[in-house]
Amino acid sequence: MNRLETSTLFWSRMRSSWTKALRLIRIIAGGGGTPIILGITIIAFSFGYNQLLAWLPESFPLAPVLAVMIGLFLTHHRIRTWIKPTDAVFLLPLEPHMGRYFRASLLYTGAVKLLHLGVIMSILYPLYRANLGTLGTYVVTCFLLAGVLLLNLVQEWQATRLTVNSDAGDLRLWKICRFGLNLLLAYDALASEWWFVLLPLTALAIWCWQGFRLIPQAPYPWQRLSRLEQETLARYYTVANWFVDMPRYKRPLRQRKWLIRLVNRLIRDDAVYPYLYWRTLVRQSDLLAMFARLLAWVILLSFCVPHPWVITLLTLLGNWMFTVQLRNIEHAAHYPVLFKLMPRPASERSQALQQIARLLSTAFASLIALVGLLVGWLDGKGLVIYLIINGAAILFFSRTKR
């Protein structure tokens, strides 16, 4: 394979990955529930955004708040390389020719990140015009931030390359410094302090130029690139898994010691499946994150329409969605063959699942009721309706079998 072909390999991997992604998107978009949930979320978001615009006082420090958000966006990058674990074996002989591959990777990531910046800036446009500046300054800010983003992307790549011969602590410190410069730049741009932009911008550009001298000719950090790529893929799969079942998707593992200590108190000493399922739930599945997302979703929508019946129905919907997904942890395919050989009756599996479903659904409904009471969305009568309907639903959902 010659130098030209390494970039061809990148584009071919990119195309194949996008083909799979588009297939998934088509399945997700074709699902009945997804468009409805997305529709409700978009309507609620635009409703909430309009309310925010109407409420926002002129004295609100919008520029610093947005600068922090944009600063974080400009600093953190995940460069898509599509490097696979096996590449450390098969592409190693091609290492001297991999420059073009990774240039293509940077080009692709840059284009995608610019697109993301465009979406973010479009969403922020009404806010910017209402409190920060004119159309002219908005356009200049967009172009400036785009340039800064590309400089940051190159520096992220340099930092990744430097992991082979630099201390991880040093690289972290560099990233924090870079965030500081990005924060300054974003703030100065949003506040239209154009002269102050020059200093951090020059510092970033010089830093970037210096970075090229520090990068070693070889080796590439193959293991790290492969791990980063796996993590990126895992994130996309996590999102896809919200909508469709992804049984082959390998989820990242987290220790979560304090949560395990907590769930140990909920499990009987001789329980087998609750012992396993709680650990799957806490450490490996996306369900815990989904629990938090659904909770946030119901609270956000309740904030937009704070009526007891709406809150009751939203909680019901949230709980139903969670319980349906919870059943995935029972799938034997997820577990090794030892799961099938356990000398325990199969009925213990569904009992364990029911127990977990009941407990988490109760926690879900209780947390929303608590927020509702504290904020004043639920009064005495509303609370009674809420408790009766959700209590009955929890019993029903947790007893339902596939």
Added chain:
Amino acid sequence: MLTVHELTGGYSRVQPVIHDLSFDVKPGEMVGLIGLNGAGKSTTIKHILGLMTPVAGKVTLHGKTLQDDPIAFRSQIAYIPETPQFYEELTLWEHLELTIRAYRLDEAEASRRAHDLLEQFRMGKAKHWFPHTFSKGMQQKIMILCAFLAQPALLIVDEPFVGLDPLAIQTLLDLLQEGKQQGMGILISTHILDMAEKYCNRFILLHDGRIRLKGDLPAMQHTLNKPGASLEQLFIQVVKG
């Protein structure tokens, strides 16, 4: 204890992999299941474990099939697979705890034994780590630890030595010997014929899914009219026809 009677089976009913296998494993003996790659050793084991349904024949443990009493059947068997298979979300110690719960073992006694086993296999420092960070040999040790912790009546071992360091191999062999002395029946599939010859009481030589030769070494030597032949020589003669 374990009786396999005229067992025929495989991944498809039309094309069975194993044909008319009949053998047994008695308490306190180690039986070696020997064959080339693809001879049907793992398929035989999967049928014994109830992971595959036979086309014909049956497998009984103490006279009962898996269907007669699934919990009693499973409680008496432990399995060490060829490829380490573990729960990614459980640490090494949690695998042992799960085994204690699943086999309803006495907690205090089993915990003590678990610590002994961890020490024997020098895995104590890794007991709170997740197995995906382990080397293949260490992952295999999890399977071994769990199986010996359960102290089953029948132990089924599929190629256990792959990836193990020399000390771990010796510890495993010692444990197998100890298990045998305590009345454990062991069915072991291996390609290491010297070791099998030294440690197994009887052998089943599988070729193309059929038993070509079985019995103890003198009996097999007698059948093939090869007095003094090693297991390896007998096996080569069987497979080369």
